[in-house]
Amino acid sequence: MSETFDAIILGTGHNALVLQAYLSHCGLRTLTLERAACPGGGLATIENPSRPGFFHNPHSFFHRGITAMPWYRDLELARYGVRYVEPELNVAMILADGRTLEWWRDIEKTEASFGEFSDHDARSLRRWVDEFRPIVEQILMPEAQSPPLEPDRRRELLRRSKSGRRLLEISALSPLEFVTREFEHDTIRAGLLFFNGLREIDPRLEGFGHAIPALLASPARAQMCVGGSAALARGLVEDIADHGGQTRCSVEIRQILIRDGRAAGVELATGEQIFARAGVVSGLNPQQTFMQLLPVDAVPGRVREQAARFRYNLLAPLFALHLALDEVPRYSVVERRSELADAFMTILGLERFQQFHEIVQAHERGEIPPTVAWGACPTLFDASQAPPGKHTAFLWEKVPYSLRGDPLTWENEKQGHGRALLELWRQYAPNLNDSNVLDCFVLTPLDTEQTLPNMAMGDLLVGSFAGNQIGYNRPFAGAGRYRTPVDGLYLCGASTHPGGNITGLCGYNAAAVIASDLAIKRWWNPPIIEDILTASGS
Numbered sequence: 001m002s003e004t005f006d007a008i009i010l011g012t013g014h015n016a017l018v019l020q021a022y023l024s025h026c027g028l029r030t031l032t033l034e035r036a037a038c039p040g041g042g043l044a045t046i047e048n049p050s051r052p053g054f055f056h057n058p059h060s061f062f063h064r065g066i067t068a069m070p071w072y073r074d075l076e077l078a079r080y081g082v083r084y085v086e087p088e089l090n091v092a093m094i095l096a097d098g099r100t101l102e103w104w105r106d107i108e109k110t111e112a113s114f115g116e117f118s119d120h121d122a123r124s125l126r127r128w129v130d131e132f133r134p135i136v137e138q139i140l141m142p143e144a145q146s147p148p149l150e151p152d153r154r155r156e157l158l159r160r161s162k163s164g165r166r167l168l169e170i171s172a173l174s175p176l177e178f179v180t181r182e183f184e185h186d187t188i189r190a191g192l193l194f195f196n197g198l199r200e201i202d203p204r205l206e207g208f209g210h211a212i213p214a215l216l217a218s219p220a221r222a223q224m225c226v227g228g229s230a231a232l233a234r235g236l237v238e239d240i241a242d243h244g245g246q247t248r249c250s251v252e253i254r255q256i257l258i259r260d261g262r263a264a265g266v267e268l269a270t271g272e273q274i275f276a277r278a279g280v281v282s283g284l285n286p287q288q289t290f291m292q293l294l295p296v297d298a299v300p301g302r303v304r305e306q307a308a309r310f311r312y313n314l315l316a317p318l319f320a321l322h323l324a325l326d327e328v329p330r331y332s333v334v335e336r337r338s339e340l341a342d343a344f345m346t347i348l349g350l351e352r353f354q355q356f357h358e359i360v361q362a363h364e365r366g367e368i369p370p371t372v373a374w375g376a377c378p379t380l381f382d383a384s385q386a387p388p389g390k391h392t393a394f395l396w397e398k399v400p401y402s403l404r405g406d407p408l409t410w411e412n413e414k415q416g417h418g419r420a421l422l423e424l425w426r427q428y429a430p431n432l433n434d435s436n437v438l439d440c441f442v443l444t445p446l447d448t449e450q451t452l453p454n455m456a457m458g459d460l461l462v463g464s465f466a467g468n469q470i471g472y473n474r475p476f477a478g479a480g481r482y483r484t485p486v487d488g489l490y491l492c493g494a495s496t497h498p499g500g501n502i503t504g505l506c507g508y509n510a511a512a513v514i515a516s517d518l519a520i521k522r523w524w525n526p527p528i529i530e531d532i533l534t535a536s537g538s
């Protein structure tokens with residue numbers, strides 16, 4: 001038995017689903033193939049098996065600026081009930097002495113919070129927000145929403161405009177250098193580096209000095225999907241189905257089939273072969289795609305080596321503690337400052353700039369670093385994720401994948417570490433006691449890799465930005481514009497530009513490239529970065 005589609009897409013991560021939606025809207029017959037029982041990858045929401053009615057988000061939760069993403073608008077996902085909230089007090093870093101550093105949707109309030117620590121830093125914040133807003137809106141956002149330019153061409157175009165030259169100048173720094181140069185207060189420096197760390201850019205990495213001012217100036221704030229992160233995946237899948245696309249879950253892909261030198265379909269572990277007239281698109285990582293799923297003789301040796309060398313983030317893996325609660329975590333700090341009761345993301349344990357070095361060093365040694373954790377109580381903003389009057393909450397912490405040299409060590413240590421994390425949390429929110437905590441469970445970087453094997457070594461960003469694995473060279477030179485050295489095979493996952501996290505932009509950009517290769521008239525209007533940069537320089 002064999003069936004033929006126009007395009008077959010491997011995996012149902014959100015990038016694959018966004019791509020599939022665009023191609024299905026073009027009238028192509030599309031199929032996504034997924035090993036898990038449910039589509040969505042990092043967009044998951046699971047019901048607690050011991051506490052029915054409590055829903056937890058085991059992977060992504062904080063979705064930055066999703067409602068402003070071009071695909072969210074183009075696909076009109078609100079029609080499928082997808083809805084986001086963006087809480088006012090977006091991020092609060094709670095210090096041991098009860099002070100807080102706060103990021104509000106309203107920049108005036110954020111500036112006031114910075115001012116409680118340092119007037120100099122409050123002024124610096126405002127200056128960078130004002131200076132970087134046009135750079136974010138006119139360069140960085142359209143750049144993320146376009147297939148990447150060849151690096152020399154990019155530099156040449158950026159040099160033509162004042163904003164472009166400023167971007168190149170600031171980029172030459174590392175986030176660490178940017179923060180120490182522009183901000184003076186220890187707590188603010190620590191908070192800003194954490195902010196940067198959320199995007200998982202190694203603070204020491206040169207070429208990313210723009211990351212912090214870009215985050216500060218970006219209009220995109222942390223949002224959450226009502227009904228849980230899986231509601232976004234459900235909306236995408238419904239839209240795809242309405243346009244004739246198909247999704248098959250719980251399948252094991254044996255190999256990508258090559259016919260006449262082209263990727264022509266896939267073979268499943270059952271022996272079933274499914275063919276694709278226009279091409280196969282992989283939402284998986286380069287090792288899975290080029291080394292596990294393609295026949296050896298279909299991949300030039302050089303390409304196999306490039307795939308083998310693809311590097312993962314040391315600092316990205318997370319340990320998660322999830323709670324089912326009788327009542328919300330009540331932070332002691334709320335007695336002093338009532339607004340904190342409505343804080344969305346709370347950061348605990350971060351006090352000093354120096355902690356970053358300690359975290360990095362612990363990761364390099366394979367040890368659990370001194371605890372810095374962050375999380376949220378989703379049900380404060382969306383009651384549907386727990387039974388009436390009840391709550392869920394979670395805390396994440398950056399930990400090494402290979403604990404003391406072996407990821408399996410997590411199996412013995414995870415429960416004890418979860419208890420230690422809950423103990424720390426209780427110091428800030430004393431009501432997290434035995435009668436309030438109805439159930440708790442933990443997830444380790446090993447669990448991440450086992451659930452989502454494309455996140456090798458628990459790297460939830462599917463590949464570092466170090467080693468030039470960015471833009472045109474992401475995942476590696478020659479495969480950086482969603483096309484690969486194998487004819488008819490494309491990439492669309494987080495290992496491509498602009499990288500990991502829930503952005504949907506890898507899939508969005510891949511859709512534009514594939515539509516162009518198939519000479520299909522696009523029904524949407526993606527930004528053309530070459531034209532934008534050319535116009536801004538003239």
Ligand SMILES: Cc1cc2nc3c(=O)[nH]c(=O)nc-3n(C[C@H](O)[C@H](O)[C@H](O)COP(=O)(O)OP(=O)(O)OC[C@H]3O[C@@H](n4cnc5c(N)ncnc54)[C@H](O)[C@@H]3O)c2cc1C
Binds near residue numbers: 502
């Ligand atoms: C604990 C955790 C917390 C996170 N928090 C956030 C957050 O708050 N905000 C944020 O923006 N991002 C967060 N992320 C990261 C985010 O989830 C990922 O960067 C994002 O999901 C990557 O998207 P993707 O489209 O590349 O594919 P993925 O979401 O990784 O999906 C890939 C899909 O491919 C499937 N697959 C893998 N191998 C095969 C195979 N051989 N055959 C078939 N299917 C296969 C997987 O099952 C999966 O469904 C988090 C991730 C984790 C693990």
